[in-house]
Amino acid sequence: MHEVTLIEGVMNTVRASALEHDIVRITRVKLVIGKLSMALPDSLQFAFQVLGEQDDLFRGAQLEIEEQEIQCRCSDCQQEFVVDKDYRFVCNFCNGVNVEIIRGRELYIDHYEGDKN
Template structure:
């Protein structure tokens, strides 16, 4: 549900950076999204299609989303493991419950490409 406001924020950030880099029309955007952000790629893509009509984008502009898995690290024994889909974090090595998330919360624009003004 928050994908629309995340996309609006992405458009703002891209607009600023495009101006700084003398880019007229953006043609590609590469976004990294961790699974634990609950931002759904389909909903992000749909929101992108709405915003794509803005001046800073070429009509053929494309959004690529790289999804990152949720990875946890056990604070007791230090081993790392993929989070199960239900997010019930139990260390498979020592059955410890005190864990930290080391991947899966990413939400950033990795890079973009555009035509020089």
């Protein structure tokens, strides 16, 4: 389950920033994850909850996840389209297969909120 490792990394990054800004308690963390990141939102939530309860800085914090669809641009007709749930990387407009992925690989901390000392 690589979600535990991902959440540990998120928590370490937020912790470092919180220390720099005199934040003593994290109340909310927002992640943006693309479908191609293959990170499972439910597993991320579970890992955050379990690890957060073991850490005074994160105890009681909420994890908000924004999922990004996979979006492509067709190199043949220049149209943009969202890839369907079957992961068919074929243009919806011209059936071209020469496509560029322009969104869906995201995995980043959008922001966090917390209380200062």
